[in-house]
Amino acid sequence: APLARIVERAMARTPERRYASAEELGQAVDTWLDGTETRKRVHRLVERAESRVDDAQLLLGRARRLRERAEQLDRELSPWDPEEDKHALWEMQDRADVLEREARYKLLERRQLLHAATAQAPDEPGPRAILARCFREDHDEAEARGDEATRRMAEERLREHLGKLPETHPVRQEYLTWLSGMGSLSLSWSTAHAEAMPSGEVLLERYANHRRRLRPVAVRSLGDGPLDGVPLPMGSYRLRIRVSGCAEVRLPIQIDRGAHWQCQQDAERPVRPVHLPAAASLGPDDCYIPAGQAWVGDEGSGLVAVWVDGVVMRRNPVTNREYLVFLNHLVSASLGEDAQRWAPIRWSSTSGAAHSWQPDASGLYTLSQAPLVGCVPDAPVVGVSWHAAKAFAAWEATRTQVAWRLPHELEWEKAARGVDGRPFPWGPGGDPSRACVWSSRARPVGPASIQAFPADESPYGCRHLAGNVHEWCENVFRPGARVQGPVLVWPDEEAGALRTARGASWRSRGLQRALSQRQGLDPSAREDRVGFRLARLLVPSQD
Structure with missing residues (x-):
């Protein structure tokens, strides 16, 4: 301790080791006293700063309870109720706003007190370590919402404070490791035709933003599996798993900051091997989406992580040409009434009048050459009900002996987004030239050919998920949450x-x-x- 060293020097046996004069000794004692007082002042500032956290938490707790009461009252009210009935609701919401604003002021005051403490004692590590924690929280929040400018500013301030901490300080060591962003990867796989894990090769590709599109760029081969704790920088990647006798599997993965990736639903469940389908089990237009976590939801209110089981989806929506085969098969099977029931409606591109597909003189259906919306042979079929889509799926399942159906909407969303929460199948950059919407063409006249807009392709190879047609999904529509916890849940059927x-x-x-x-x-x-479009679960025993 500094005081002990002063006493030891003042009482040294040899004169040359002692203070030269009483004045020099007094100056040393005064300096020590000043430092002690400074440390006391800094300690008081830190105590005051941390008390603001407790104050803020109390305010936020009160605000949260008010919000819950307001939400309950809002559910009990109807939009058409008179204004007077809503005054209590508005007052709760306004009061919660005030409490949350006061909590933010408390946290701002906390930082001001900590900055004052570091100004008085720049070498004191305590307040600086707390400030580092504050800027790490800012960094985490900005990174979670994709605010790169704020994230970079928070990182600069964080590094500034870490640089002034002793090299051996645990906060400095922990946070610098965290800032490096290194994560790791473990991977194994299984097949239906081999009991033991067969040998193969894993190719690593990293998604890089090029002209507002995420493109996979080859990094290196990771060799044969299994992979155990392979270090990887944080980022979005695609693994290409190649095993003899199996279809090549494209597996997008997201390595979060400092995180370990493995195929696991949650910490309570065992790690799963990635299933590799037999090469013969997938058709040329089948896209395999392996089981795993995916980010789904609304970019505005926030995405959530959900586990989605492995599924196969058709690369494109069902086309007019494919649907025509279905209708004419019904006619050939003496099911003309069913064919008429499932026949699409077409709309005149000039008058807007609706027409049903009608059979020709032979009783078979053909694509009209009249100026009707949606008669391009390889454009997605439209004008079909959910029931008609289900009928087509059942026919295709019988024809192929594979259990085709409509996708659940979260299967659809994972097929479109991949696993990194991208806003479009190709990544960022919602330019209308990349998918078929109204502003994509000078004269919109209906759905585009499935050969058009090649940029509208997801990480799994599915196309036309951002535009062209809205797509029927299997599940009942419910507003709000579509999951139960972190798992996709199929709701009970409801007639009508x-x-x-x-x-x-x-x-x-x-x-x-x-x-x-x-x-x-x-x-x-x-x-x-x-x-x-069609989808089916990938059942390993049926590969």
């Missing part, structure tokens, strides 16, 4: 309930929140902007 349609369409004005768009439609509705 609205069904979910996802994505934007050729009639959408733009691409804003294209992958968040969801609407509930009458299952009997037939519209010129709604089509569908």
Whole structure:
């Protein structure tokens, strides 16, 4: 301690080691006394600063309880109730706003007190370590909401304070490691035709932003599996798993800051191997979406992580040409009434009048050459109800002996977003030239060919998920949450309930929140902007 060293020098045996004079000794004692007082003042400032945290938490707790009461009251009110009935609700909301604002002031005052403490004692590590924690919180919040400018500013301030802490200080060591962003990867796989894990190769690609599009760039081969704790910088990656006799699997992964990635639903459940389907089990237009976590929801209110089981989806929506085969098969099977029931509606591109597809003189259906919306052979079929889409899926399942169905909306969303929460299948940059919406063409006349807009492709190879047609999904439409905890849940069937349609369409004005768009439609509705695609679970025993 400094005082002990002063006493030791003053009482040294040899004169040359003692203070030269009483004045020099007095100056040393005065300096020590000044430092003690400074440390006391700094300690009081830190205590006052930390008390502001307690004050803020109390205020936020009161605000939260008010919000809960307000939400309950709001559920009990109807939009058409008179204004007087809503005054109590508004007062609760306004009071909660005031309490939250006061809490923010308390936290701001905390930082001001900590800055005052570091100004009085620049070498004192205590207040500086607390400030470092504050800027790390700022960094975390900005990174979570994708605010790169604020994140960079928070990182600069954080590094500034860490640089003034002793090199051996635990906060400095922990936070510098955290800032490096290094994570790790573990991976194993399984197949239906081999009991032991077969050998193969894993190629690593990193998604890089090029002209507002995330493109996979080859990094290196990770060799044969299993992989155990392979160090990787944080970021969005794609693994290409190649095993003899299996289809090549494209596995997008997201390495979060300092996190370890493995195929695991949650910490309470065992790690899963990634299932590799047999090469013969996938058709040329089948896209395999392996089981795993994905970010889903609304970019405005925040995405949530949900586990989605492995699924196979068709690369494109069902086209007019494919649907025509279905109708004519029904006719050939003497099921003409069913064919008429499931025949699409078409709209005149000049008058807007609606027409049903009609068979020709032979009783078979053909694509009209009249100026009707949606008669391009390889464009997505529209004007079909949810029931018609289900009928097509059942026919395709019988024809192929594979359990095709409509996708659940979260299967659809994972197929579109991948696992890194991107706003569009290709990444950032919602330019209308990349997907079929109203502003994508000078003269919109209906859905585009599935060969058009090649940029509208997801990390798994599915196309036309951002635009072209809204797509019917299997599940009942419910506003709000679509998951139970971190797991996709299929709701109970409800006769007559609205069904979910996802994505934007050729009639959408733009691409804003294209992958968040969801609407509930009458299952009997037939519209010129709604089509569908097929999906199926990948059952390992049926590969």
